[in-house]
Amino acid sequence: MTLRKRFILSTLITMLAVFGLMGWTLIELRQIQSYNEDYGKQLVEVSELETKLLYEQAAWLRLAEQPSKNQMDQASSLSKKNAVRIKALKDDYLIDDFRVHVDRAAEKYSLLNEAVPSLLAEQEPISIRSHAARIEGVLSDLNTLHAKNGEFYGALQAEAKDKTNALTQNTLFVSILLLLALAIYNWLFARSIVRPIDRIVRIAEKISDGDLSEDFEAAERNDEIGRLERSISRMNGTLRDVIISISSTSNRIYQMSEKASAENENVVEVSGNMTQAIHDMAGGTQTVSDDLQSAVGTITELRNLFAESEKRTNAAFADGKRADATMRDSVEVMEQQAGALAKAAVQGRSLSDQMARFLEQTEQIERMAELVEGVAAQTNLLSLNAAIEAARAGDAGRGFGVVASEVKKLAEETNQATRSIFSLVRTIRGDGERLQQLLAASVDEQRAQISNFNEMKQSFLKTREDVSRISETLSYVSSQMVRSKGEAESVVAQVGTVSGVMEEIAAGNEEVAASMRDQQASFENIYGLMRDLEKTASVLEQETNHFQT
Amino acid sequence: MKNKYRSMVLGMTIVLAGCTSVLDDPASAVKERKEIGVVLSDVGLGDQSFSDAAMGGMLLLREKDDWFVDYRELSETKTYEGGFEALAKEKPNVVVGLGFMGQQDLEKVAKKYPKQQFAIVDAVSDLPNVLSLTFSEDEGSYLAGAVAALESETKTIGFVGGMRSPLIEKFENGYRAGAKAIDPEIEVLVDYAEDFAAPEKGNQLANAQMKRKADVLYAAAGLTGSGVLQAAEKKGHKAIGVDTDQTAIAPDAVMTSMLKQVDLAITEIAHQVEQEGLQGGHVTLGIKEGGIALAPIRNAEWTADENTRIEELKKDLLNGKAVIR
Numbered sequence: 001m002t003l004r005k006r007f008i009l010s011t012l013i014t015m016l017a018v019f020g021l022m023g024w025t026l027i028e029l030r031q032i033q034s035y036n037e038d039y040g041k042q043l044v045e046v047s048e049l050e051t052k053l054l055y056e057q058a059a060w061l062r063l064a065e066q067p068s069k070n071q072m073d074q075a076s077s078l079s080k081k082n083a084v085r086i087k088a089l090k091d092d093y094l095i096d097d098f099r100v101h102v103d104r105a106a107e108k109y110s111l112l113n114e115a116v117p118s119l120l121a122e123q124e125p126i127s128i129r130s131h132a133a134r135i136e137g138v139l140s141d142l143n144t145l146h147a148k149n150g151e152f153y154g155a156l157q158a159e160a161k162d163k164t165n166a167l168t169q170n171t172l173f174v175s176i177l178l179l180l181a182l183a184i185y186n187w188l189f190a191r192s193i194v195r196p197i198d199r200i201v202r203i204a205e206k207i208s209d210g211d212l213s214e215d216f217e218a219a220e221r222n223d224e225i226g227r228l229e230r231s232i233s234r235m236n237g238t239l240r241d242v243i244i245s246i247s248s249t250s251n252r253i254y255q256m257s258e259k260a261s262a263e264n265e266n267v268v269e270v271s272g273n274m275t276q277a278i279h280d281m282a283g284g285t286q287t288v289s290d291d292l293q294s295a296v297g298t299i300t301e302l303r304n305l306f307a308e309s310e311k312r313t314n315a316a317f318a319d320g321k322r323a324d325a326t327m328r329d330s331v332e333v334m335e336q337q338a339g340a341l342a343k344a345a346v347q348g349r350s351l352s353d354q355m356a357r358f359l360e361q362t363e364q365i366e367r368m369a370e371l372v373e374g375v376a377a378q379t380n381l382l383s384l385n386a387a388i389e390a391a392r393a394g395d396a397g398r399g400f401g402v403v404a405s406e407v408k409k410l411a412e413e414t415n416q417a418t419r420s421i422f423s424l425v426r427t428i429r430g431d432g433e434r435l436q437q438l439l440a441a442s443v444d445e446q447r448a449q450i451s452n453f454n455e456m457k458q459s460f461l462k463t464r465e466d467v468s469r470i471s472e473t474l475s476y477v478s479s480q481m482v483r484s485k486g487e488a489e490s491v492v493a494q495v496g497t498v499s500g501v502m503e504e505i506a507a508g509n510e511e512v513a514a515s516m517r518d519q520q521a522s523f524e525n526i527y528g529l530m531r532d533l534e535k536t537a538s539v540l541e542q543e544t545n546h547f548q549t
Numbered sequence: 550m551k552n553k554y555r556s557m558v559l560g561m562t563i564v565l566a567g568c569t570s571v572l573d574d575p576a577s578a579v580k581e582r583k584e585i586g587v588v589l590s591d592v593g594l595g596d597q598s599f600s601d602a603a604m605g606g607m608l609l610l611r612e613k614d615d616w617f618v619d620y621r622e623l624s625e626t627k628t629y630e631g632g633f634e635a636l637a638k639e640k641p642n643v644v645v646g647l648g649f650m651g652q653q654d655l656e657k658v659a660k661k662y663p664k665q666q667f668a669i670v671d672a673v674s675d676l677p678n679v680l681s682l683t684f685s686e687d688e689g690s691y692l693a694g695a696v697a698a699l700e701s702e703t704k705t706i707g708f709v710g711g712m713r714s715p716l717i718e719k720f721e722n723g724y725r726a727g728a729k730a731i732d733p734e735i736e737v738l739v740d741y742a743e744d745f746a747a748p749e750k751g752n753q754l755a756n757a758q759m760k761r762k763a764d765v766l767y768a769a770a771g772l773t774g775s776g777v778l779q780a781a782e783k784k785g786h787k788a789i790g791v792d793t794d795q796t797a798i799a800p801d802a803v804m805t806s807m808l809k810q811v812d813l814a815i816t817e818i819a820h821q822v823e824q825e826g827l828q829g830g831h832v833t834l835g836i837k838e839g840g841i842a843l844a845p846i847r848n849a850e851w852t853a854d855e856n857t858r859i860e861e862l863k864k865d866l867l868n869g870k871a872v873i874r
Contacts, residue, residue, distance in 0.1 A: 108625075111624075125797075126597070126775065126798060129595070129597060129797060130592075130594075130595025130596070130597065131595060132595075133594050133595040133596075133597065133601050133604070134593075134594045134595045136594060136601075136604055136608075137593075137594045137604070137620065137622070140604070140607070140608075140611075140618060140619075140620065143611065143618075144617055144618065144619065147582075147611075147617065148617075151582075
């Protein structure tokens, strides 16, 4: 049942009870009144008859004193009229218990009246006096009747008075009872509204403070309060789920960006190492080239100094081996770096995906907030209606009016909370989008880097093959030097070629080193972005931590 | 909540239903009042004597003490017994009989209703539930005799009794003693009509006594007495009435009446019964109690001396100096 229906029902029942009581009272009073009228009328009739009989008695006595035509007429007329009156009283008398007196009076009077014609004819004063005295007998019966009727009437009036008093008291008593019951009912009614609303206000305050941890059960009610509680409960749950999801996502982002940042630092370091190594290598290669140059000079002298030549060839061979080893190291470092880059790229992509999902969730939050805003608007409307109803109910609704204003406050607070959520979500979303862009740029950079690495690796491998081949050639030269002097010429030529290649390599290496430096700068840039992301994620996490889930 | 209202309405109904009505039982509404029932004697109301006096007493009781009064007449019940029986059935506080003529019937009914209080005026009964009330008629008759003696010029006065009986003889004796107290030589003529309801007979006897020079006549003979009084009036002589003030019967002749205050007897009975409950016994009402008196003197040149003389005799009666044989 809705609050309005309950309110109307309680008022209706009270009104019905009061009207019923009043109706009852009126019926009772009406009945008493009609009894009073009937018996009172009869009493008056008896009393009148007594008076008329007294007149008649007096008329007879006057006739006894002074016989005259006039007196005769009067006496006879009165006796005739009284005979009719007594008969009428006898026929209409209501109270059976007292009827015997009427009957006797009537019988006596009719006996007396039989003597009237002879009395009038004889005009005997003694007889007339006796007749007057006999009328006293009728009067006595009537008097007894009068007394009894009067006492009965008195009792009736006393009863009417008692009844009226009792009815007044009852009405008062029942009215007080009803008012009391109504007051208790209204109190219970107001409490049944105020209590849940207090609870809702408390929860709403918690929500607006960002505490979503309370998992409250909506009461089993079918009225507006029940609906409000259920919608608040649902909002609380949904909001909490969303916040938890945001929180965990931002936490994950934070951890990931932290990890990515560490990885990047590593990459930068490795990249530095690699630059150094390449630089070293370039230096080594130059040395080899220089050595080869000098070897060429020496080889000219080799014709003469094979032994020395052999020694030098061996040294060159050893140098080649060293270059090979250095190059192998370089490739390893490069492979390491490439692996790290690939990993960073994968992480970057996953980060980007997370980010996209996170953005979707912020949209969900916005929808949620819109829902809450809708609920708040409804609540506000409801509170307005409630305030109008309370005003209409007057004093009885004052409690409910307070409740209505509480509900209005709640709606406003909810609206505020929703607005703060909106702005928060917008900030988060802007940060996320920016982050996503940075990530995309970083991933692209990394991809370019990786292809650079691959190219470099190929070039290194080729160089290594060349160096290896030189080493073999040197070894072969060393063994053949002894055998053929003429072959020394070709060696010199080959060494010259090798020296050119070596110079080329050295130049390539310098190029690689420069590219590595560029890469390092790019990595440092990524690192900075990562730090930003980390910071944003941390802010986001702090924001979501604001909600106690 | 609904149940609460329901029980409230139920409670209300019970409270209202609790106001039981007296309307169904009118008799119960009439508060307990004392009631006296009197069986009037002889001709009943209009006798201008005993019955009318009794009615006067009943009216006094009714007016002053709020008693219910009821009565029966012989014309109604045919026998005294019927009247007593009818009143006894109504269970009044007391059923009263007037005159010795109803005594037998009253005692018969009194035996039948031993718990009912009865009373008899002018006769004495031995039954435990019958209160007897008599008058000192001799005292009143003594004063009447004195008045007659003082008024008589012929030194001859007359007495007419209704029926020779101890009661009426008390009248005669008192009358004679009173007359002798004034004038020991005075002659008192005495006749009995042997009928209480024969004015003609009274007329004859009165005329006979007046022929024998009686000039003041005293009648103790009920309705018969009214014939005596009217006869005296016709002859221009004086008469003394009995029981009630009988001036109206013969306005020019009746100089006084020996008043038997039956109304006082009725109220006396009522008060005694009211105070002491069921009782027998015998109460006599005389000059002292105010049960006997003389009506104011009329139709005579009454002097202060004569008045003083009557007052002296009254004192004699009160202090026992006067002796009635």
